[in-house]
Amino acid sequence: MNNLTIEELLDKYPFVTGYFDENKIDVSKYMDRTFEEYLRDISDEDVENWAIDKDKLLEDLEIYIEQMVEFLGIEEEVGVNSLTILSGYDKSGIKEGFDEITINKSEIISIVGPTGSGKSRLLADIEWTAMGDTPTGRSILINGQQPDKKWRFSSNNKLVAQLSQNMNFVMDLTVEEFLELHAASRLVEDVEDTIDRIIEGANNLAGEKFDLNTPITALSGGQSRALMIADTAILSSSPIVLIDEIENAGIDRKKALELLISRDKIVLMATHDPILALMANKRIVIKNGGIEKIIDTSDEEKKLLKELEKIDKTIQEKRNLLRDGKKLSII
Amino acid sequence: MNLIIFSGPPSSGKTSIILKTIDALKKRNITVGVVKFDCLYTDDDILYEKAGIPVKKGLSGSLCPDHFFASNIEEVVQWGLNQNLDMLITESAGLCNRCSPYLKDIKGVCVIDNLSGINTPKKIGPMLKSADIVVITKGDIVSQAEREVFASKVNSVNPKALTMHINGLTGQGAYELSTLLYDEEQQIDSVQGMELRFPMPSALCSYCLGETRIGEAYQMGNIRKIDLGDEHE
């Protein structure tokens, strides 16, 4: 790296522009020289004025390149096929009511239990790939093995993407600018195609359609949720998606989950919504901080789900009629 | 005694994170005390006191809080030792983005929040760039995508740091942070002779010394003029 000219460096590692931009480094006049030479020419006065640390900039560039190369490599690797939870203890120190549970990719598991029972704690154990070192004493295995610590600490290689309870946007950007920015941070190559797929996916989930020029802060609640789910499914590299009591008004819940699992994600969701809970094949019941039992969704429950979906569809239709200024009738 | 230096922009969530982290440390019977450094005002000491945490505060008043920090940290460490603390945490609100209170060989944690805007990592100097651990808060208010974009911006200005997302309200992630902070081996009896990680600006201008009058005749020392271009000349 140290012998390459900046031009050669950018040619070999195009993502280095991100490093230069964020660190306010203008290399345009140094394309045929090395980064070290660029740093050498910064005057002592500028070092003090702009709080520049030359040694750190050089050292950090090396670390940054290593991280990004590793990140690109992992994208191509086989990835995460299964997640296993090994039991720990509940809040009273009593062993949990199961030994282990394995969840495979494209599988959905729901988590139920009263507020304060430990649903979020379970999601946190997974995010942190617990190794008996969290308050629950649980351990998490990835592909049946003790996971690499990199999952805990790498900032661009997160094991877990979490859909937040409220999905507000705070950036002042259009949908397109926003997705471009996100795609750039994931080092996506075919940005345009990816953005098109996300918009299509999102519009498929939301009641009202939106386009690339809509400011993200002008999206309705349902549209934001739809965009976020499509974005997480398609753009996020994290193989596991955690959904903590997501609000689901205004989106097609079934299609949303289908989109996530069609992208080989492992989905865990804490919810009190029977339609969401029964869409999973299994549900984890949490009590007093521990997993009390794991219930397989029965055939009867699957039938009930069909009924609930019908009721839900009726409510949805009535809502649309109301919105269109129509009168409502029975049936 | 362990010493940990927390810093970060005003209202980024430092106190919330420190309180939740101390909760987790208390469960392991580790005694923690806090000293808050601020400029004109702080209520943080009341919050710590309420949580039963030994606390002192220092207001820098007319001084830069980070300069004030450097001139007082040794006394603060001695206070911590007298209190028989296992860990002393200092919290400083970073005000100008130019200075930072971190010392070499002492863990430095920067707390910044997702709401501050994606250009914030670019704006903050050594306070973010030379931290060992960067805690990003308020992830509950923004989308997963914004969290990812923000974290990648932080990573490009400080790739060496561990970046963690912690929710200051629920404390999700604070337990995990607590395991990274406490080090049984670290025994700090004094910080005498230790060095700042990054030098503070060395020069003074006349306004630092109490000048109030505006005009070139009154400006001395370190003077820097804004560049407005010369198209009007």
Ligand SMILES: Nc1nc2c(ncn2[C@@H]2O[C@H](COP(=O)(O)OP(=O)(O)OP(=O)(O)O)[C@@H](O)[C@H]2O)c(=O)[nH]1
């Ligand atoms: N929604 C949300 N709010 C948070 C989070 N963390 C902190 N807050 C809130 O942000 C506000 C500021 O938090 P503090 O912990 O006082 O911030 P601080 O950095 O210590 O502030 P100063 O010491 O005054 O500079 C408080 O109202 C907190 O409740 C978070 O993760 N999510």
Ligand SMILES: Nc1ncnc2c1ncn2[C@@H]1O[C@H](COP(=O)(O)OP(=O)(O)O)[C@@H](O)[C@H]1O
């Ligand atoms: N097995 C456990 N042992 C000790 N504390 C636990 C355990 N499970 C949960 N807790 C703690 O209980 C509190 C409430 O749990 P939380 O996950 O927030 O509940 P929920 O999301 O179901 O409302 C948290 O402080 C959490 O750390």
Ligand SMILES: [Mg+2]
């Ligand atoms: Mg919860």
Ligand SMILES: [Mg+2]
């Ligand atoms: Mg505070």
